[in-house]
Amino acid sequence: MTRDELHDLVRLHQVHLIRYLRFLGAIGPETAEDLAQETFVAAFRRPERIPADAREQAAWLRGIARNLFLADCRRRRRAPVALDEAALESAERHWRHAFLRDGDGFEYLEALRECLARLPSDRRRLVELRYAEGQGRQDLAETLGMTENGIKTALRRVRAALADCIESRLGIAGSAP
């Protein structure tokens, strides 16, 4: 594999891969980026296994990323959910069924933007404080005069509402096969 080929592979898949790793539960952006980097290095070690088709490449890289993520969680003794291969396979199915409906997730992201714009102002403020300003639950609780559990529940409800909105727009029904 030449440097140019590796360069193109990274440019083509890095955003999706970091996003996917965050979806799996990588804590913080740095962890997702580090694992994505390791995924590409692993691919570089086995160039003969890299599929020619871009979508197959993405699926193959996600498989490497899942294994690296699982190993990382075990090494750090920190799992975001009850984590095992079956849970990760289930996550992969949801990723393909919901997010990758159009192949690259563009529609899902556009739907999220639209649904986000339609949120009521109090919920939208909660989302901006959490995701744009990066406030933790304790800060949010102080800012908004709520308990930390209340913040946790409120955020979960907002995300559920956004997911409902997106799935309604895109016609996504039922669970992943």
Add this chain to the structure above:
Amino acid sequence: MNDHRDRLIDALLHELLSARPHVDLTARVLRRADRLSRRRFITRAVALAAAVAMALAGAWLARSALDPQWRPGAGAVTDPTRPLVIRAGDGGGTLDLGQRVRIALTPGAEVELEAGRDAPRVRLHEGRIEADVNPGGAGFVVATTAGMVNVTGTRFAVVAARQSPALVVDVAEGEVVASGAWGEFRLGAGQGRSFDIDAAHRADGVPAGARGLSAIVEGVVLACDRNTGELLVRVDAIVRVWPHSRAADPASVMGRRAALLVAASGRAEQSMTALREIRAGDQVRFEIDCPDGMRFRLGELLERRR
């Protein structure tokens, strides 16, 4: 399912709304890849060098390891302090060196295995060995105190005595090169020759007082060339001078190195037969004459002691 939905929206909100810019992993990945490539190159170079070294060592070992298979006859003597020395007993023995060299040791013969740089090699301390060397290999070397014999594919015999400067080579098939202080000689099939360090010197000329000599003398064989029928003898004693001798001073041959030519006379065949048994170092008593004043002729071989 709900966990997946929740984490998907969480991840996408982080990506969409975070002030943190997207990170380009390209440079980081390429740096890692470059380091890996360098390490891979070094690993391969080291592995290649190791493989070449192993191959060379293997080839050297294959060449130098004689893989001796010794089948001793009766009375063979082994010395645990000299494991590479093989001495044949009364029954002689056969020594195989690899697939190409077979050596028959006559009773009493002693050889020592030596690590040859290219060809299998033995040192003949004493006695007679007969070697059968198949062509196609690196050849075979027999070293003795007096010199060495190199062959590439032949059947030949070598005789040496402990600490003796003499060496006898008989070639049955093929060709050998014998080298020593006397120089280098190539011997073909059917040829045989005795080499002696002293034989490097030319034979002394016929002394003027010995011209026309006809006598029985005693001496020591210094060299023997069965191809040319020449014998180099140091004359130590004059046993008898025949009445018809015309030599003015028969005693002038004493202590001289006399080159004896087997005469093309009625006794030539007998002399040639005798010549085949003569070895350097033998004590001999024989008839000589010098009819032309130029060189001695070998008459009858009367006695030979070894």
